[in-house]
Amino acid sequence: MSVTYLEAIREAQTYLLREDERVFIYGQDIAGKFGGAFKATKGLAEQFPGRVLNTPISEDAMVGTAIGAAMEGMRPIVEMQFADFSSIALNQILNNAGTQYWRTQTPCPITVRLPSGGTKGSGPFHSQSMEGIYSHYPGLVVLTPATVEDAYTMLIDAVAIDDPVIYCEHKYLYYHLKANALPKDKLPIGKARVVRPGRDLSIVTNSAMVHEALAVAQQFSADGIEIEVVDLRSVKPLDTDTVLASVARTGRLLCVGEAFPWGGVTAEVIARVASEGFHLLDAAPARINAKDTPIPYHPNLWSEHRPNAKTIAAKARQVLAE
Amino acid sequence: MPQLGESMAEATIVAIKVQPGDKVSADQEIIEVETDKAVMGVTTPCAGEISKIEAEVKGTYAVGTVLGYIEASEADAGRFQKRAPQPSKDDVAKEVPGREEESTNLVRTENGSGSHFQVDEAGLPPVAAGSHFQVDQAGVLPVPAGTKGAGYSSPRVRARMAELQLTQADLAGIAGSGNAGRVTIKDLENFLGTIERQPAEKPSAIRTGVADAMRRSWTRPLATVGLSLSLDPVLEDRKRRDPKPGPALYALRALALALAEQPNAAARLIGGRVIRSESIDLGVAVEAQDGIMVPVIRKADQTSLADLTSRYAELVDLARRRRLTADMTSGGIASISNFGSFGLDWGTPIPLPDQTLLLGLGVGKKVPFWDEKKGAFVPRTEAQMTLSFDHRSLDGGGAGRLLKRIVELLGEPTKL
Numbered sequence: 001m002s003v004t005y006l007e008a009i010r011e012a013q014t015y016l017l018r019e020d021e022r023v024f025i026y027g028q029d030i031a032g033k034f035g036g037a038f039k040a041t042k043g044l045a046e047q048f049p050g051r052v053l054n055t056p057i058s059e060d061a062m063v064g065t066a067i068g069a070a071m072e073g074m075r076p077i078v079e080m081q082f083a084d085f086s087s088i089a090l091n092q093i094l095n096n097a098g099t100q101y102w103r104t105q106t107p108c109p110i111t112v113r114l115p116s117g118g119t120k121g122s123g124p125f126h127s128q129s130m131e132g133i134y135s136h137y138p139g140l141v142v143l144t145p146a147t148v149e150d151a152y153t154m155l156i157d158a159v160a161i162d163d164p165v166i167y168c169e170h171k172y173l174y175y176h177l178k179a180n181a182l183p184k185d186k187l188p189i190g191k192a193r194v195v196r197p198g199r200d201l202s203i204v205t206n207s208a209m210v211h212e213a214l215a216v217a218q219q220f221s222a223d224g225i226e227i228e229v230v231d232l233r234s235v236k237p238l239d240t241d242t243v244l245a246s247v248a249r250t251g252r253l254l255c256v257g258e259a260f261p262w263g264g265v266t267a268e269v270i271a272r273v274a275s276e277g278f279h280l281l282d283a284a285p286a287r288i289n290a291k292d293t294p295i296p297y298h299p300n301l302w303s304e305h306r307p308n309a310k311t312i313a314a315k316a317r318q319v320l321a322e
Numbered sequence: 323m324p325q326l327g328e329s330m331a332e333a334t335i336v337a338i339k340v341q342p343g344d345k346v347s348a349d350q351e352i353i354e355v356e357t358d359k360a361v362m363g364v365t366t367p368c369a370g371e372i373s374k375i376e377a378e379v380k381g382t383y384a385v386g387t388v389l390g391y392i393e394a395s396e397a398d399a400g401r402f403q404k405r406a407p408q409p410s411k412d413d414v415a416k417e418v419p420g421r422e423e424e425s426t427n428l429v430r431t432e433n434g435s436g437s438h439f440q441v442d443e444a445g446l447p448p449v450a451a452g453s454h455f456q457v458d459q460a461g462v463l464p465v466p467a468g469t470k471g472a473g474y475s476s477p478r479v480r481a482r483m484a485e486l487q488l489t490q491a492d493l494a495g496i497a498g499s500g501n502a503g504r505v506t507i508k509d510l511e512n513f514l515g516t517i518e519r520q521p522a523e524k525p526s527a528i529r530t531g532v533a534d535a536m537r538r539s540w541t542r543p544l545a546t547v548g549l550s551l552s553l554d555p556v557l558e559d560r561k562r563r564d565p566k567p568g569p570a571l572y573a574l575r576a577l578a579l580a581l582a583e584q585p586n587a588a589a590r591l592i593g594g595r596v597i598r599s600e601s602i603d604l605g606v607a608v609e610a611q612d613g614i615m616v617p618v619i620r621k622a623d624q625t626s627l628a629d630l631t632s633r634y635a636e637l638v639d640l641a642r643r644r645r646l647t648a649d650m651t652s653g654g655i656a657s658i659s660n661f662g663s664f665g666l667d668w669g670t671p672i673p674l675p676d677q678t679l680l681l682g683l684g685v686g687k688k689v690p691f692w693d694e695k696k697g698a699f700v701p702r703t704e705a706q707m708t709l710s711f712d713h714r715s716l717d718g719g720g721a722g723r724l725l726k727r728i729v730e731l732l733g734e735p736t737k738l
C-alpha cells in the first residue's frame with residue numbers, strides 16, 4: 001500500500017474528525033460528490049454528516065465564521081481553494097485571528113489549509129507561495145510540510161495548537177510524492193529536519209524545494225561534494241538552532257525558496273545566520289527564490305521562474321567557489 | 323586631466339599658459355599641474371585653437387576631468403582620434419547636437435564618453451579587449467568583480483583565529499586553496515591538524531611579548547642604514563674611567579646627544595601628526611632568558627656617562643632577575659641593541675613598535691685601515707653601526723645624518 005501527500009492530508013482530516021468532535025471542515029465545494037478542488041475531503045461529508053460544510057465563495061466570511069466557532073470552543077479547519085485567494089481573508093487572518101488571544105485571552109485555534117506553490121500551467125493566481133506574508137505577522141503559526149509523513153502529522157498537530165495555524169500544503173507534491181504508509185512517529189512542530197547530512201554546504205529550504213535541493217545534493221555527491229539539506233518544516237516558529245548547527249558544520253549557506261525574492265523566509269534565515277552565526281560563515285550566505293515577477297502561465301517559463309535543480313546547482317557552485 | 327603618473331589620482335593647476343583663441347600645436351605644453359610628486363605639463367593632443375578653458379588655477383581636478391576644449395581641423399583631430407578611444411555614434415549624437423548637419427570642417431575633439439586631453443606618452447597604454455588586466459581608459463575606477471582573493475579572511479576564519487589567538491603572520495605557512503589563493507576555513511583546520519601532530523610547548527610570557535611587539539612593529543616600512551667606526555678612541559677613553567662603561571653605553575650617550583641636536587629624527591608619525599617626545603629617554607636591549615627586555619634610561623642626554631653606567635648596571639640586574647616594572651620599560655623614544663655581544667658584525671634589528679629608531683652596534687674587530695697621512699695600512703678596531711628606522715617618519719638622509727653625528731661624537735669620547 002502506498003500513500004500520496006494528498007491522501008495523507010485526507011487521512012489526517014479523517015483521523016481528526018473521528019477523534020475530536022470539535023473539529024469541522026469549512027470550504028468551497030468540499031462537501032457532496034465534488035470533495036474539494038483537489039479532492040482533499042472526498043468522501044468525508046458522507047462519513048461525517050454535518051461536519052464537512054460548503055461555504056459561500058467568500059474567503060473573508062469563511063475565516064470570520066471559523067474564528068467565531070473557535071471562540072465557542074470548536075476546532076475548525078478552513079480549506080482555501082488556492083493559497084492565492086487567502087489574500088481575500090487577510091483581514092480576518094492577520095487582524096482578527098492573529099491578534100485575538102493577545103487582545104482577549106481567548107485562544108483562536110483555527111487551521112487554514114492553503115493549497116500552495118506552483119504546478120505547470122497554473123499561472124499567476126493559482127501558483128503562489130504565501131508563507132512569507134503570514135510569517136511576518138505575530139500570532140500565527142506557519143507550517144510548510146515537504147513530505148507525506150509531515151503532511152499527515154503536522155496537520156494533526158496544527159489542529160491541536162491553540163493558535164491560528166496556516167498550513168501550506170504544496171500542490172506539486174499532492175500526487176507526485178508517495179510513502180509506503182502513514183507515519184507512526186513524528187517530529188514536533190518548530191523543529192527543522194536535516195534531510196541529508198553533509199559537510200561542504202548547507203542548503204536550507206522548505207516545502208517542494210526540499211526535493212529540488214536533494215536532487216542537487218545527489219548530483220554533487222558524485223563529485224565528492226557533500227551538501228547538507230535542511231528542511232525547515234515549520235517556517236514560524238523558525239528553528240534557528242538547527243540551521244546554525246548545520247552552518248557550523250559546513251561554513252556555507254544557500255537558502256532556497258519558491259516564494260518571491262523580496263523579504264520572506266530565505267531572507268529571514270540569512271538575516272538570522274548573519275547576525276547570530278557570522279563567525280560560522282566561510283563564504284557570503286546566498287539565496288535563490290522565484291523571479292521577482294508574477295508567475296508565468298507557460299510551462300517552460302514557469303520551470304525557469306521557480307528555482308530548479310539546474311539553477312540551484314549553479315548557485316551552489318558559486319557559493320562553494322568563493 | 324591626464325594620468326601623468328602611475329599613482330596619480332588628482333592634480334592641482336599651477337599655471338594656464340594659453341587662453342581661448344590661442345593657436346596651439348600638437349604636444350604643446352599648455353597647463354602646468356602639480357601632483358604630490360612633481361610639477362608636470364599637460365600637453366595638447368593635437369594642433370588647433372583653444373576654444374574654452376574650464377579649469378582654474380589652484381583648482382584640484384581628478385584624473386579624467388575635462389580641463390578645456392580645442393577646436394581642430396578634421397585632419398588634426400583625425401590624428402588624435404587614432405590614439406583616443408572612439409566614441410560610439412550615439413554618444414556623439416547626444417553630445418554634439420546637429421553634428422551630422424554641420425558643414426564646417428571643424429570638429430570638437432572631445433568625445434561623448436567624457437574624453438580629456440590625451441597624453442599618450444604618460445597616459446596608460448591602450449588595452450586590447452580580452453587582455454589580462456582590463457584598464458578603464460576614461461579614468462573611472464574599475465569595480466572589482468570579487469574581493470575574496472588571497473588577502474581575504476572570511477568571518478569564520480577570523481573568528482577561529484581570534485579564538486586561538488592566531489595572527490595573520492601565523493597563517494603565512496598556509497597555501498590557500500580557495501578562490502585566488504585565499505585561505506578557507508578548511509585550509510586553516512588542515513594546517514592546525516598538522517601543527518597538532520608536531521611537538522609543541524607553551525611559549526614563555528616574555529617570548530609572547532616579544533613576538534607581539536615584533537609583529538606589530540613589522541607592519542611599518544622599516545629600513546636600515548650602516549656605517550663603520552673606529553672603536554679605538556672609545557677603548558682608550560674607557561681605560562681612564564671608573565666605573566668602566568661598555569662600548570654600547572658610549573653609543574647610547576652619543577645617540578642621546580645626537581638626538582638632542584636632531585630631535586625630529588626620533589619623532590613618530592601617527593595619523594596626520596608628527597609626535598615628538600619632550601625627554602630623551604633611551605632603551606637598551608638586554609638579553610634575558612628566552613627573550614629580550616628593553617629597560618629605559620631617562621633623560622640620557624642630561625646624564626653623565628658615569629651615571630649612565632651605574633644606572634645601566636642596575637637595570638640589567640633587574641632585567642636578568644625579572645624585576646623590571648612596566649614603567650621601567652616604557653616611554654623610550656629610541657633604543658640601542660648591542661648585537662656585537664653575540665659576535666655579530668651586522669644586523670637589521672627591528673625598532674620597538676612605539677619607537678622610530680633602533681641603533682645597532684656590531685662586534686669590534688682589528689682590521690687594516692688605510693691611513694692617508696702615513697700612506698700605509700694601520701691596525702684599528704672597527705665596528706659596524708646600524709640605524710634601523712621607520713621610513714614613514716625618516717628618510718635615508720635623515721637617518722644617515724644622525725648616524726654620522728653619532729660616529730663623530732664617538733670619535734671624541736672624552737667629551738661624552
